[in-house]
Amino acid sequence: MSAIGYVAVIARAVLALIVLLSFVPFTVWLERKGAAFMQDRPGPNRAALFGTFRLAGMAHVLADVVKLLTKEDIIPTEVYGTYYRLAPMIAAMVPLMTFAIIPLADDLAIGHFSTPLSVLRIPGGLLWFFAITSLAVYGVVFAGWASASKYSLLGGLRSSAQLISYEISMALAVIGTILVFGTVQPNDIVRDQGHLLFGWLPQWGFVVQPVACILFLVAAFAEINRVPFDLAEGEAELVAGYHTEYSGMRFGLFFMAEYMALVTSGAVAITLFFGGWQIPWVPTAALVAGAGIGLPAMLLVGALGLAGAGHWLWGWYRFYRERDDWRAKEPRILATGAVAGVIVCLGLAGLTFVDRASLPLWVPPVFALVAQLSAFVIKLLIFCWIFVWVRWTLPRFRYDQLMNLGWKGLLPVALLNLLVTAAIAMPMGVLSWVALGVAAAIIVVWYLASRHAPQARLRSSQSGS
């Protein structure tokens, strides 16, 4: 590899890390604030940087980081030290490594130089995703077992059973998309999703594989131990589940890992089913060719967004000003900043619009990269919101319901989806009939089983005396 190749590898690793790691505090904030608004509360709004900047509660996240880093790291005497220390590392490592195959934008090509925008581009492609996510269970199991605490052990057991059960449905759902797009390369899958169906509908994963999409999302919720499948940390019965015995930054690592896993599974879902970095109806070539118009337009949109934010902040400033409240200072400063931003954006937009014919060689590809990266980030933001939204809507499943849903609900549906997809994707022949036959057999067995098996949906009723 040439020197520039190494630089490119490091640069894109740093880019991926920035995207992933800056999403973590943001999601924590979104979770707390979103939960508050859904429950008619104002949410965190106390902590203030330099006594002024509360940033709508984001300062709390920074305070939390400081708190976690400076807290005493208590290691109980009975724990199995090595595994106890290893567990949070594994938990945090898995989502970081999974994120490495996510393409953040289309390949960057400036002159003769070209680089993919995912940290890793390996022939295995999505197999990397399968391989790494299945390691996640080790973090949970190690933590549960090495803590030498019954709560942790039970949490770890539940969680590992759940992770293993839902991994199967998840993998089967992903294989469906692999069949449709005919490749395991994430970037090629995303590129393929740029094609139009019937001339107008982008061929995104959820259009061609709707069942797989739903299956994947449900399984993703279970894979990252999130409500409604967060039995591993059922507070009522297990304190905090597998990380009960952890404190300080070791707990912080588990906490971060949880949110990194959330962001990563959102990214995988976007890559497979929601067009990855694709901007609908605008292919990469068009972006590069239209950079002269696109760049000023993007800056204008940015200016408009900043102006809207400034207007909103000014409303808050007036609100506090009237009440002679100390909180008036922050919106005033931020609104001034927004105005400055609007001026800068407008100026840059004007400059680029005047120079649009003679942009330097590197500008159009980089513009395409930034535009696609923004599309990806916006989709990721929406996904983070969905994860938060679902968490504060649904109650937790009971353990038998969880297993029923996984094994009797998702798994047969995933198998059926895979077989039907295979029958359609393959050239019609003996094999597709075999696939359809197996599918029919699964339906029959499923139906019979659901009729005759004792339903495990228990309602415990005390028959007294």
Added chain:
Amino acid sequence: MSLKVERVQGDRGVESFYLWNVVQGLAVTVRHAVTNLRAPRAVQTTNYPEEKKVMPPGYRGKHRLVPRPDGSPKCTACMMCATVCPARCINIEAGEHPDPTIEKFPVQFDIDLLKCVFCGYCVEACPVDAIRMDSGVYTFAEFNRSDFVAHKEQLLATLSQWAEPR
């Protein structure tokens, strides 16, 4: 105790997939979120240190001694409150008042707020309405235990939460 297996209604057909019900639930929460996002100032929560609530009438907050027009306490050091106090936290030292119609006045009037159970008996017992608990103060925070003993001057300086004491 035994577990009886029962078919729970509504778990068959479309509902057994939960998906539509999930969507309905999501609609409820997002409605709340959007309402509060559009009017964040309408949220009912009191932003405590900046906004304070007026406590309802009859709320027993920190005690105060009612002053006469000249600013001296109305209390005649009759010891009714100290006698009735179930926590024995009122400590009064009486002195002779220059005005013979008043007879006595408290030289010292201490209430140990750490011992006080906020029963309000002292207020009920006072024959001259000299002690009240209508200050609306419910936050006591000090660095020393001794600072929790409220002296006469502090009690006199404490005001009612209403401009027009009821």
